[in-house]
Amino acid sequence: MSTAQHPPRSVEALLADGTTVSIRPLGPSDHAAVLGLHAERMSDDSRRLRFFGASRRAPQLAAERLSGPPRPELLALGAWAGGELVGEADCETVPGHPEAAELALAVADDWHHRGVATLLLEHLVHAARQNGIHTFEADTLADNRAVHRVFSDLGLPVRRRFEQGEVRVHVPLDEADEHYREAVDERGRSADVASLAALLRPASVTVVGASRRPGSVGQSVLLKIRQAGFTGELWAVNPYAAEIAGERAYPSPSTLPGTPDLAVLAVPPIAVASAAEECGRAGVRALVVLTSGLDADAARQLMHVCRRHSMRLVGPNSLGIAQTDPAIRLDAEFGGAFPLPGTAGVAVQSGGVGIALLERLAWLGIGVSSFVSLGDKYDVSGNDLLQWWESDGRTDLALLHVESFGNPRAFSRTARRVTRRFPILTVDAGRSPAGRRGAASHTAAAATPTVTRETLFRQAGITATRSIAELVDTAALLHSQPLPSARCAVAVVSNAGGVGILAADACADTGLTQLELPSDLVTELRDLLPGSASTANPVDTTAAVTPGQLAACLDTLSRSRAVDALLVCLVPTALTTAAQDDPLRALLDGPAHRRIPLAAVLLSQEVPVRLLTCADGGHIPSYTDPQDAARALAHARDRARRLAEPPSPEAAAPPGCDPAAARRLVESFLTANPGGGWLDPALTVELFDCYGLPLTISIWTPDEHGTVVAAQSLRQLGHRREVVLKAYWPGQVHKSAAGAVRTGLATDTQVRQTFREFTERFGSRLTGVVVQPMAAPGLELLAGVVQDRVFGPLVLLGLGGTATEVLDDRAARLAPLTERDLATMPAELRGSALLSGHQGAPAVDLAAVQDVLARLSHLATDLPQLAELDLNPLIARPDGVLCVDARARLEPRPSFDPYLRRLRRPAAAEED
Template sequence: LVSSARSEGITAFTADALGENHEVLRLFADLGLRTARRFEGPQVRCTIHLDQDDAYLAAVEARGRAAGVASLLPLLRPSAVAVVGAGRTPGSVGRAVLNHLRTGGFTGRLFAVNPRVESVLGVPSHPSVAALPMTPDLVVVAVPAAGVPAVAEECGKAGVRALVVVTAGLDRMQARALLTACRTHGMRLVGPNCLGVSNTDPELNLDATFAAGHPRPGTAGIAVQSGGVGIALLDGLSRLGIGVSSFASLGDKFDVSGNDMLQWWESDGRTDLALLHLESFGNPRAFSRTARRVTRRIPVLTVDAGRTDAGRKAAASHTAAAATRTMTRQALFTQAGITATRSVGELLETAALLHSQPLPEGPRVAVVTNAGGAGVLAADACAEAGLVLPPFTPAVIDDLLAVLPDGATVGNPVDTTAVVSEEQLAECVDRLARCSGVDAVVVALVPTAVAAATGDDLVRALTTAPGRRARPVLAVRLEQDRSVELMPAADGGTIPSYAEPQAAARALAHAARRAAWLAQPAGTVPALTGVESERAREVVEEYLAFHLEGGWLDPRTCAELLACYDVPQLPWAWAECEDDAVLAADRLRGFDGRVVMKAHWPGLLHKT
């Protein structure tokens, strides 16, 4: 109502309420708008000024966030779940979901819906949703595509509040009917074409998926469009010991999106790490606004999927969504502070570091190794990832030489030699971790016969110390089988260990960029004047009318569009012949007599 009134030029509301009507008066106060009250006998006249400021925008955002999270409760914290399409055929998706719910220890009521059987896997079966003894909060739909719209309509009429549709292959009419049923009856929808959802809270134990196994309870939230990527992340996080707080396979993403899941994790009190795999963004502006807020509280990581034309075509074929273009997506991630990786493996490697170690204060890395060659590889990897290996001060060099064996070289990398003892290595790493000229320590180790003969365990030199120190400490073990592991430390924490120095360097570079982003002020949205949005819209629409597929604006149209938003531009002129060019150059030349010339021809770009 406020937005509509403001668009019509209305500047204030007046309202009369009884002085004892505290609920209504509190409603006015909570709007986030400047409100003046005047008592007139038993009544209070409230004047609500509609000027928009940061307080109002914050109140609107908070209300929207609370409503969004509340709408997900039937989906992620249901008290009763029904699976429609669970049968007796081994290998059927519906049966697999029902089995996961049963064996996962779901603490609520569980039902199957199948008119041909009385029970499935020991779970009571009923002929229809309407015939259930109670209305479930959540219904998982695993029927053929042709039957999905009817099931959705039946669920809506029965009062179901959330659907997970795992069925794939809906045509346009079926998809429209499904979405219409959900919107008409106020049901939240995950899918279609998805793996399902889970919530590992021990008070709930919800696993409504058909993944190979149950996720390990933990603190990472996962939202993916690809079920295959979801399975890989569930397995990887469980293996690392990080575990999962909640999981949503969004599939074709008709309704519930990554934006919804970010808001859920922000408020669930269990999630300290968010992992996303999104091939498209239905509302990039809303996603960016939410992500900027959430990522200041917890790390938000994503796989940058659909970077190429081939990848975008593949995304469109398997989730029916047009992947967002690479430049747009990367700008979105950068602005929102999202850590974007290029593979599932890199995502897990980075998640392991962010989960277990403090953020580095900068890009300065000290490399320690018991083998010179491993140190060279680690140094190269760090430099290629944009990290810096600073030289040590004379005081630091003397400090390290005092604890290292004879023959050790203290440059950067620090080569302790193969004869270093467990105690000497531990002291060296500890001193570097306290050094003010270093932001992180990478320890590259290789097994040697010397250590085996003396009984020294150089890995133990790291794990007997606290898992979290003042600065992050990472291990690189070239003989390690898995790309990343989390080694238990003495204080109950963990230390990330990588099989390749490149993996360690990439993860550390991501952590350094996150620290730099967090160090920037959050900023404010300024009130802009002189903006001609309508004219800008006309410029764009006129261009697109002749270029249906979009494209690069010509210089004059581009300048006109920028001028609509008062974006500063250097003085310029358009010349269509040699004489025009000479006159323009004479008028625009700098103090040194020089000008810049840019050639333009359709299809010819950036020729300056």
């Protein structure tokens, strides 16, 4: 281990019981804390197990070793809670074997069985792997059952060798595979849920800043908590009042008659941090901050207080929260409606959206399990809520309206798991073409916010809608109806031909299948319906249909295996003279739950969507517009298709990848260029070689003579006679647009003339040229990577060449790619037929294209400093692929492991 790459600063993470600890490297200033941990906070037996004896010098020696001057062979991490060191984990490389390290652990006795050692080990595994360590080794006593359990539960393979009462433990870090990540995920989920209990299942609540003024936020929330029938203790805090709206008021959290689990803060911005500090000292475990308008300093203070006192935080700028569990009945939000109890989990960033959603869901009769207005989302996020709903035993539908993702890869990973259990619906907010403006490369131009967001949602199996109305429309269908099959062949039934045609068009617009009905089914329908009815699809029952006839028609279609969903469109007619003649009775008197989903369209209803209550107590969604019903059915079909696909593993690293060499290249470049920048042609070739990417032979030369010699060398190597010259200068991106490319140069004279043209045209900017053999023709593709600051690494594939922006035909996925991603990305292109052979053209080597995507995926995940990488064109032929032009840009960014457990740091609360 030549240089130790410690974490650059402390990070906060959750223990198994939901307590927050800070993890950071140990240093010289920690000597007293390390000594205190080993000498005072560990029993004699714990020290015996740690040091294999009862030496009184052992704690002092440990403190000197762990908190001495930095040594490259030593990695030592400490876990801190409330300013005290509660555990440490360290590893030190074995002399002569820099890839192996001796491991040691110590945890304060009163912090045993809370996951301190396991959490420290996870972070030490990450740091060790970053430093080139492949193996942990440790000597333990056979009766040290606690540490053996830690090793066994870690998720990594453990090999043990017993020798005379001691056990030699060997842990290979290179086998930190999907099984390890799943173990880390499960520990993180369990800790997250434990930390949210005080927020969403509190036994006691205090409103800090409850005002005597009627209509104020603080008093409104206090009243709603009381009116909703909160089952726990409720206290008001106001230093200037003895009573608020009938509740006794206390001057501060420390004077309350008990310790509240949850505090709702409705105080001025300048008082938020101090109020949070008082709550933390009083033992509060969760905060909901309704206050908005915090400046950067107040934000930092608030987050520091919450982390130090182990409090989870919703907000600031939150509308509040609600928990409808009959055992809790907490409504601590200042919206106009009381959420109905039910099974839909709702999380929003916008308070206005939250109010609108709660009102629409209440009007539909869809109840809420829990509601959280995330506000500025300093701490608790949509990812936290997904894990809570996954575990609460009540939620079967999740509705999210979030504008950003703190850790999109963690969010995607959680959502992929949760969507297998119940639907997650969201609004695809923030769609804009503005992301194309100022894009530096073709790949970056392709990675607009819309593309990236849609990619995240699609990969995670999330149902993304375009508006709140569409979200509610889809929720109504998924809440009340079964899913169709993945094919989703829709039968449209109407009592007015024109409406049926509109519904058929709506199905076509949303990509729903409308198959021609089988002849035996057509015959059966003809016998059931009036003589003038049309039994094609759409089925026009005519206005003369009776409720009984319509019900029989729907039952027949429901039983048919040719139909996967029903769209029933009804309009009032002059033939409806009494309630018993109303065709709507066919729906209301029939079963709400059939083998297949049913959506109704009632043009005469006054609201866009409602749930019809059927005789069996179930519900059928009813819409005023066929387009709304068709979109909801299309979302249900997409979810059915997602569930029909088995989970796909991440694509394995192809042979020939050397991430260590790539990291050295990146480190060297950023040392010389602290602000980052574009790699020159030579370094680009070197980076591509680290991952075996198929870049054509490229010779860099700074002068005319060298250019001619390079061209001659390529001809002697047996390449085509023609060569390509590309002018280069630092910061260059689009060569063709700048006129910096000349092709088909067959003679030395042409090469000289072209070099002189470049010199005359570009003057002092020109630093040299790249000489390449002329590539054989093929299908031009674009492949690349962009490291999005919000979503993480994104891999793109599309039709390439100089017209790539005009064609705008691309597929995108968040890295790391799965095996299914490799197969589906080429197939998603509108021009995918060109890859498989079109009008007699030969098919390209699709396996070679997929191999490039796999290599790009691993490059993107290994190198967070890679801001952009562009392969355009990537020429695909039947015999393989070849990139003839490439560029890459690096930025100084810390290494980030998305699977490492840590609490997020919002930008608003970052240190300057």
